[in-house]
Amino acid sequence: MFANFFKKRRIKQYxxxxxxELTALYGKQPYYSKGQVDRALTRQRLNRSNNGTISDNCYAYAMYCSPQEFQRIHDEAGESCHYDTLRTEIAETCFSSTSDFSxxxxDAYATESSSSADSSSGDSGGGDGGGGGD
Known part of the structure; x- marks a missing residue:
């Protein structure tokens, strides 16, 4: 129960x-390398691979790396994650659509999340505290 909550929370943070962060560091690209994603994760304090495994960052790699880069990352680490399965979970969490997102x-999801957080932060009407702090 809690594992699913934390997984979705991590996906939304990514x-x-x-x-x-990726745009600021490397410009807008269709895909980024593992090193680029790792640097962005570290700068945003989201890098969870301190113990040397890559599995903690699999969702970030599936979100931002090409299918070929994702496979290379996992082949080199001797771990197996399925790109399409992870992208389906990401899409269900963030986009309510298929795994064919870019x-x-x-970027549009991040902008929309930021805008809704900004507009709700100035609201003094109570509310339930909606999506902030995920």
Missing amino acids: ARKLPA FTDV
Whole structure:
């Protein structure tokens, strides 16, 4: 129960925080390398591979790396994650659509999340505290 909550929370953090960081560091690209994603993860304090495994960052790699780069990452690490399965989970969490999303879609999600957080932060009408702090 809690594992699913934390997984979705992590996916949303990757989708909200990394597009701006990747764009600032490397410009808008359809895909990024593992090193580029790792640097963005570290700068946003989202890098969870301190123990040397890559599995903690699999969702970020599936979100921002090409299928070939994703496979190379996992082949070199001797781990197996399925790109399409992870992208389906990401799409269900962020886009309510198929796994055929692009960096542009993730960037739009981040912008929309940022805009809704900004507009709700100035609201003094109570509310439930909606999506902030994920």
